[in-house]
Amino acid sequence: MSERYVVAIVGATGAVGQKIAEKLVERNFPYSHLKLLASKRSAGQQLDINGQSYVIEEATPEAFEGVNFAFFSAGGDVSRQLAKEAVARGAVVIDNTSAFRMDPETPLVVPEVNPQALQNHKGIIANPNCSTIQMVCALEPLRQQAGLKKVIVSTYQAVSGSGAAAIEELKKESHQLGIEQPNPQVLPVKSQPKHYPIAGNLLPQIDVFEDNGFTFEEMKMMNETKKIMELPSLAIAATCVRVPVVTGHSESVYLETETELSYEEIIQLLSQADGIVVQDDPANQHYPMPLYAENTDPVFVGRIRKDPNEKTGIHLWIVADNLLKGAALNSIQIAEKMIELNGVSK
Structure with a gap:
């Protein structure tokens, strides 16, 4: 350089x-x-x-x-x-x-x-999209080895994804909890008529709803994943939820590969992938959390499980700083x- x-x-x-x-x-x-x-x-x-x-x-x-x-x-x-x-x-x-x-x-x-x-x-x-980035980083090493045919993702997205005003609203409402009634003005979508508190709450709406019942955020994840991974026929669905966390998006991802991978192979593939840090030690309660991902570069993956009913099914918990890698x-x-x-x- x-x-x-x-x-x-x-x-x-x-x-x-x-x-x-x-x-x-x-x-x-x-x-x-x-x-x-x-x-x-x-x-x-x-x-x-x-x-x-x-x-x-x-x-x-x-x-x-x-x-x-x-x-x-x-x-x-x-x-x-x-x-x-x-x-x-x-x-x-x-x-x-x-x-x-x-x-x-x-x-x-x-x-x-x-x-x-x-x-x-x-x-x-x-x-x-920030949520798309961290998910495809974790999916790609598995896809390269075993193909990819299905993805179902539920996100737990920090308020920083909605900007500074949403962060301030969370902080203000957190101080008001149990003391006075909050007066939300920003979330889930500032431009829409109804607003709901985020402190002590979850908002199953990020961006506006499309005609098919999915939000624009969910459609972004679905369409962007297909484009990035060059899998136009990939079966994928998303549910995106705003949570009372300042920074750091989390995702519960279920995927099905075309050929079966063992747990050991999954760990090895993810551990060797650029930008991925595996935190998967349930016996010692070691798994990714947004609080500890803040201000760090990697995509963290843990809670890695083989599905008990589908031999090619895999469950992942994926966390990253949405302002950095996202x-x-x-x-x-x-x-x-x-x-x-x-x-x-x-």
């Missing part, structure tokens, strides 16, 4: 944007210059990164002149407005929103799973893999 790159972060004041900046420094990403971009409202503010003060600039088309990599994490509308403007000025866009994920022209990439998809990009690479870290790993494969030429 002798070449140096000009890097822009769109949405630099948000939780994911700040994590991207932190990880760029931590991983010694080869940037020569860092541009922090945000809304006009935030322009002129200063952010400190690695002891250096940066002035936030307004995200405009002209702001991408000379940029090599542009990490977008400011919402789908911003990505739809500015991503192609950045590409037109020579940048490779790595987008953290759902704006381009199902676009057939846009690669949807988890580097441990489908790095080959990067070869076909046209300037924009989509970062998958967003910021995966984005940077995409850029690192691009440099490793063929630089940033389009």
Whole structure:
């Protein structure tokens, strides 16, 4: 990595944007210059990164002149407005929103799973949904060995996935428990008329409901998994639930492989996979938990069990920091893999 790159972060004041900046420094990403971009409202503010003060600039088309990599994490509308403007000025866009994920022209990439998809990009690479990323990381080593024919997943997703306002709502309601009636304004979906408390509660709705009864979040997991793993006919269903946890998504996954794997083979395959840490020692109550996954990079897998009724059935419990591997870290790993494969030429 002798070449140096000009890097822009769109949405630099948000939780994911700040994590991207932190990880760029931590991983010694080869940037020569860092541009922090945000809304006009935030322009002129200063952010400190690695002891250096940066002035936030307004995200405009002209702001991408000379940029090599542009990490977008400011919402789908911003990505739809500015991503192609950045590409037109020579940048490779790595987008953290759902704006381009199902676009057939846009690669949807988890580097441990489908790095080959990067070869076909046209300037924009989509970062998958946070829950999708951690699940496919755990599924891929098993699929490579034994195939994959069915997945049923239930998620337990942290409120940080809904942004800073949801975190504040959880904290406020937690203090109100047993003292006063909460007045929820954000969850499950801020734009919808009904809101429910998250403290002491579970919300079986993440995003809006589709006509088929699944939420948009659930459909994202289902469709993105098929695209990333290049399994268009995969039988997959998801139920996504918001839980009163600040950071760290958890998932209960049942899968069926095409050929049978022993418990020992499952452990070996997962233990040898990049980015996976196996925590599976029930006798000593050792298993993944979101509290201990926060601010860490790996995808943790535990509670590994062979299904008692289906010989190819496997149960997994998967946990990861949704702001890191689920967003910021995966984005940077995409850029690192691009440099490793063929630089940033389009």
